[in-house]
Amino acid sequence: MVRLKNLLRLFGLVVPFVFICCHQVSSYAYDGPTVTSARKYFTGCRGANRFDNEDEDVYAKGSKFSKDTDVDIYVTENRSWQFGDIIGFYIVNGSVTATTNFRGKLKCAKIWESPLTPGKYDIVVDANQDGTYNQGDAVDGRSSKQGFKVVD
Numbered sequence: 001m002v003r004l005k006n007l008l009r010l011f012g013l014v015v016p017f018v019f020i021c022c023h024q025v026s027s028y029a030y031d032g033p034t035v036t037s038a039r040k041y042f043t044g045c046r047g048a049n050r051f052d053n054e055d056e057d058v059y060a061k062g063s064k065f066s067k068d069t070d071v072d073i074y075v076t077e078n079r080s081w082q083f084g085d086i087i088g089f090y091i092v093n094g095s096v097t098a099t100t101n102f103r104g105k106l107k108c109a110k111i112w113e114s115p116l117t118p119g120k121y122d123i124v125v126d127a128n129q130d131g132t133y134n135q136g137d138a139v140d141g142r143s144s145k146q147g148f149k150v151v152d
């Protein structure tokens with residue numbers, strides 16, 4: 001009987017904990033593929049959101065895509081993205097086709113070569129190459145905020 005009481009007490013502690021922890025995880029975790037703007041260094045690509053002059057090249061890196069698959073990458077004007085949007089209406093540069101690696105990673109793909117044009121931009125990875133932003137695609141700057149900007 002004592003054991004059962006202890007078990008119930010433990011249960012009473014564990015259940016709320018699991019609920020709180022996992023409820024938060026499921027609310028905030030985004031499980032789909034992601035992409036980010038990047039700058040290339042000798043050691044590889046590192047995320048960068050601001051490109052300071054017109055002599056830089058912009059790269060993209062990402063993860064959680066299908067393995068060993070071709071994807072189309074676009075630089076677009078900065079906007080809010082909704083599933084169903086036609087990417088072609090907003091293209092600034094691209095598409096550049098890159099292949100994901102055996103882990104589904106996109107490593108250091110050059111997506112925009114200098115000279116760049118100052119402004120605010122998003123990056124769209126059209127993973128199924130259908131020209132439309134839909135599930136399974138990735139955007140850097142999905143909200144009204146830009147993915148990266150280029151300044152004079």
Ligand SMILES: [Ca+2]
Pocket residue numbers: 126127128129130131132133134137
């Ligand atoms: Ca697509």
Ligand SMILES: [Ca+2]
Pocket residue numbers: 078079080081121122140141142143144145146147
């Ligand atoms: Ca945006």
